[in-house]
Amino acid sequence: MMQSTLPYLSLAIWLPILFGAFILAFGRDDNPGLVRGVSLLGSVVSFLVTLPLIQKFDNAAHGMQFVEKTEWIGRFNIFYHLGVDGLSLWFVPLTAFITVIVVISAWEVIEKRVSQYMGAFLILSGAMIGVFCAVDAMLFFVFFEATLIPMFIIIGVWGGPNRVYAALKFFLYTFFGSLLMLVALLFLYNKSGGSFDILTWHKLPLAMGTQILIFLAFLMAFAVKVPMWPVHTWLPDAHVEAPTGGSVVLAAIMLKLGGYGFLRFSLPVTPDASHYLAPFVITLSLIAVIYIGLVALVQADMKKLVAYSSIAHMGFVTLGFFVFNDMGVQGAVMQMISHGFVSAAMFLCIGVLYDRVHSREIADYGGVVNVMPRFATFFVLFSLANCGLPATSGFVGEFMVILGSVQFNFWIGLLAATALIFGAAYSLWLVKRVAFGEVKHPHVAALADLNTREFLMLGVLAIAVIVMGVWPAPVTDTLQTSVADLLKHVSVSKLAQ
Template identity: 70%
Template sequence: MGLLSLAIWTPIFFGAVLLAFGRDEHANAVRWVALIGSLVSLAVTLPLYANFEIGSAAMQFVELAPWIDQFNVNYHLGVDGISLWLVLLTAFITVIVVIAGWEVITQRVNQYMGAFLILSGLMIGVFASLDAMLFYVFFEATLIPMYLIIGIWGGPNKIYAAFKFFLYTLLGSLLMLVALIYLYTQSGGSFDLATWHKLPLGASAQTLLFFAFFAAFAVKVPMWPVHTWLPDVHVEAPTGGSAVLAAIMLKLGAYGFLRFSLPIAPDASHEWSGLMIGLSLVAVIYVGLVAMVQQDMKKLVAYSSVAHMGFVSLGFFVFNDLGVSGAIVQMIAHGFVSAAMFLSIGVLYDRVHSREIAAYGGVVNTMPKFAAFALLFTMANCGLPATAGFVGEWMVILAAVKYNFWIGALAASALIFGAAYSLWMFKRVYLGAPANDDVKALKDINGREFLVMGLLAVMVLYMGIHPKPFTDVMDASVAELLRHVAISKLN
């Protein structure tokens, strides 16, 4: 079993053990097993970075074994500079979510922790799959644990939100399945992605494939106008569910564009890039304006996620190194920042049981340590220099200016809207005199919460101050992807 198999199956194994043997009367033991499982799962991903050959665009840590022989489906794994950091991010966020739910979850603790560990393994499987059918199996399987997390531990309208999440993402994926079957027939019976990247497809076939993949991946990102499921799901999901959904699950769709849409349908990607850029700018600007009028903190951060992911899709379709690298950096940075924002809201919700901005005011007076963390994460959400939120957005804006000045100018306007809704929320929730008795009675964060906030703060600052380790890993893979797309365009 190679490193990637260990990264996928270690959390799934621990999750299965928790589901089989965990009981609420042994909740404390269940939590420790979950923590050990998540830490071991993180530990087995670290050698991937330590042994990664920087400067190579080739797939590394490749594993290949037959799976379903009669259809030529293989258990084929590998990572490159595009997927490596997403694997590490998934394992890291899983540790954070397990610690964050330590005291908060008191019912069905084994099922809660087990679902997150299994989900972690499945998402790493998506990022590591080099066989299209294996990718599809992992991609769809991620829906099941997240559906249960929302439907069991969510808020009052959890069933509605869980169904909406499931149906939106499943329906989009069905068109992708049709595209996969078509490509299987065109390639002479192969599901190998590298083979598909070399297929000489006609213009009409590429266009149909592009929109089939768009249906699956745009819903997952989510891009405007298929983003409406996300705020409802975030509002109803438990804090850990919101953190994982925003930090990692949205990245599955963005990653799909890089693995399927751009290399398999390069001509169609160029032809429809104007549409993709337009939809991205609508997400960045219009959805940013929608975020400003939200009264629910979770809804505000959910809409801000749609706006931030708009930078990701914008970066992909300006077709230059800076844009694609910036978009991938933005994916990773958004993972840290959005998880931190949702977990911060969770800290307040656990104490006051309200997500309404109007229920707070003057929190800094009673929770000064927590308010300091919240200020850092809010600034990162605005895109303040020296935080993770700045690097990717700045790279994408520069790339957009290089592509077209006015597109870059429109994208840059999002920094103003981001600062407006983020700082306005911070002002109303944290600053001023204590607004009511609930706020006066608040206790500052305990050691467990401080650990969660501290780990995320370290990553937000490290990535903002020293992004070179992140960009070095992806440079060669991004250059190779763009070279492939450009050559196809010339042909």
Template identity: 70%
Template sequence: MMASMMASLSTNWLTLSIFVPIVFGLIVLAFGSDERPGATRLLALIGAIVSFLVTIPLYTGFDATTADMQFVEKSVWIPAFAVYYHLGIDGISLWFVLLTAFITIIVVMAGWEVITTRVSQYMAAFLILSGLMIGVFVALDGLLFYVFFEATLIPMYIIVGVWGGPNRVYAAFKFFLYTLMGSLLTLIAFIYLWNVSGGSFDIRTWQMMPLDYTPQVMIFFAFLAAFAVKVPMWPVHTWLPDAHVEAPTGGSVVLAAIMLKLGAYGFLRLSLPIAPDASQAMGPFIITLSLIAVIYIGLVAIVQSDMKKLVAYSSIAHMGFVTLGFFIFNTAGVEGAIVQMVSHGFVSAAMFLCIGVLYDRVHSRDIAAYGGVINTMPKFVTFFVLFSMANAGLPATSGFVGEFMVIMGAVEYDFWIGMLAATALILGASYSLWMVKRVAFGEIANDDVRNLQDLSSREFLILGILAIAVIYMGIHPKPFADVMHTSVEALLQHVSNSKL
């Protein structure tokens, strides 16, 4: 009796994870105002915290010993086309739900004093976006996945277009068009799969359905059109630096920490299990693109003069590690890639927040506008150096764990691919240390730096929370890997057994 009661209470945790932030976002939008910014911000923070709390039972009640979907919810949505409101999580998707809810709290706190106009719209956009992104990670119906995947574009488009920099309209349109156009082929693939499966949008059914090699290749490239842009992979990455530079700090945080992961997650949930033979055949092609991103984009990051652009390009390089890990088809590579995604969520968020701290004071992202910041902001520089080291993959930080696992997996796959991937550690240290040296150390460069005020208690709290996450994951990554291990093994077993 008690077990059944607990089961009934836990059946809707995924729905709550999606719709609690959306509902709070609508409440903030309806009742918040610039005349009462304090109350509006507090309501948004309460909404973000409650939204995170309802995801906690997903972790505490998760069974890491099975690869089956858990917390499953299913009900009819569009009966005429057998479309279901079908949700579930496994060890691959769990961490991204928690990460999304966690980062939303950080973003609301980060915009507490910075955003002074249209406060309710700003906070509501992030809360609604949080719910939509969680929807992508838990959807088990193809059409439902597509609706959530595309709907995330709307609040992010508004965030960049309304609160962004001088070229915000251009950046917002470029972001929207790139990601929308890529996704249209995915919709065609979904319709094809619905047709050949006998009228089902169930993703698990698609994964178990045997397909000939040619249809698999077509489906793989249809998915690639959407997911490669979202990651983004080279050469369809050019929208990301523009979006990051023009987006407000919170927009850059969510874009790097969560939205890039939607594309990478698509490879794991759709491309590999639905088109396993095509995925293996196209593995060398994806590995080549990934290595170009790791090496070439790393070199591009070194020559950047804008801090935001530098970190944006470093994100592309780090996501190259992720796609590399997926397509070497071994446990170390795939688990390392997922760990890298989670770590990048913490580290990239922290890096963009650090840049936002400086920008709020000096109103410049140009590296040349700084120098000797440590003399006036020692607390800030402590965090800045830590996160930069994590961005470079320093051992004992989260940035090292995923990269090391992917490199080990790549060496197992092919020694020279592993060697090429390892150059990322050198390049990461180059652009990260070069930026830190010019911004933080040396003599005070100008009056703007001389007049800087160190971190406020709110800023210290935000960066401190992220620092704890980065160090804890770097020192004790086992809990993160344990949750995903069974699901990753099942995915790789499915891919290897499906070879024609």
């Protein structure tokens, strides 16, 4: 492990939480401009402190880097133990970056309870970064559960007409899965002789039956979070009712907590069960990729279409994890990072239209390019990235997962590749019906193009999508050592130890 000189990870976690708490305590609705300014300052500073992680990260080093470890609850051997490796590194700046975008996106849109809205997102940002940095399992669980509270409030307070139903469904689904994970964590704590250290758990010799039960407990928690078919039904409701910022964070970051959980817990703690149950997980992943892609095709609501496309894209992620080769796992992580940019951009584009027309129905649009050419340019770019166009970030991860799947089994790779057709179908059909054609509605003819704020937030995301698409090396280089170590560990049977 590489010890950190400065507590970069603690700064990344606690700076947004402290800014959020300050805004909640002292922010006043009669001065929303000041609240917005402090929120933007907090989010930008929180993002800037994550950049040294990328600069100082040693791609060749094994194990955790930037480690911080302090006793937290000594009686139960629980530590405030933080660290990142190649698997978790990029999610820290990605989370902070998306938070900056969310604050900018809400600048003129949120007019009531501005301090509570901004404070909730900043606190949520810190909690999500905590999940990616935690090396102590109980610390991981605390942050994992803490993310539910701000998102529950965001959907329930600033959401649409059915916001309470959607918020409760989101909370109950994810909380139920987490209870089973807690049981698994406590079992592993006792099995390891009283340690919550995740890296120690990776070395535990567990019988196959035990591994399968633990794997299934983790699967329930992480599958709901991803979400995998058939426990995905909470996501479209949550997206439709959530405000734009809520949808952005939910798709860009919160879904990744489940995917990350597979990498940190399921695969290394229960490697034999992972191999044994891989056909089951691959089947669920292919159903998500193919069936959910078809479901996306028939959606009349733009948000629902993009929500279902998120489920299909996350199917590529879980597929990549369980083909057990470098290409598949690296591609899955690349897909998670890319989806963070692309899904955020798609929901922001829908938010731009909704702010003007107050409708998400595809039928209420058409010919937008005639009155909003700058917006249509971004919308087409992000839609093409969503369906995996080469030279965009969306292509890199999906292509690597398909290559890894072909190495594992040709027919699985072929089925995964056919899903790209469905992705192109629903993405391009959305563009055709919303952006192109003649202007059919008077409210579309009256639309104003992007203002400076909107152009800035979409422009930054467009740069990220294109740069990652044409130059993925900075990300793949940081992944190689950690992915190789993980696969080497997973390939060695614990039953033979």
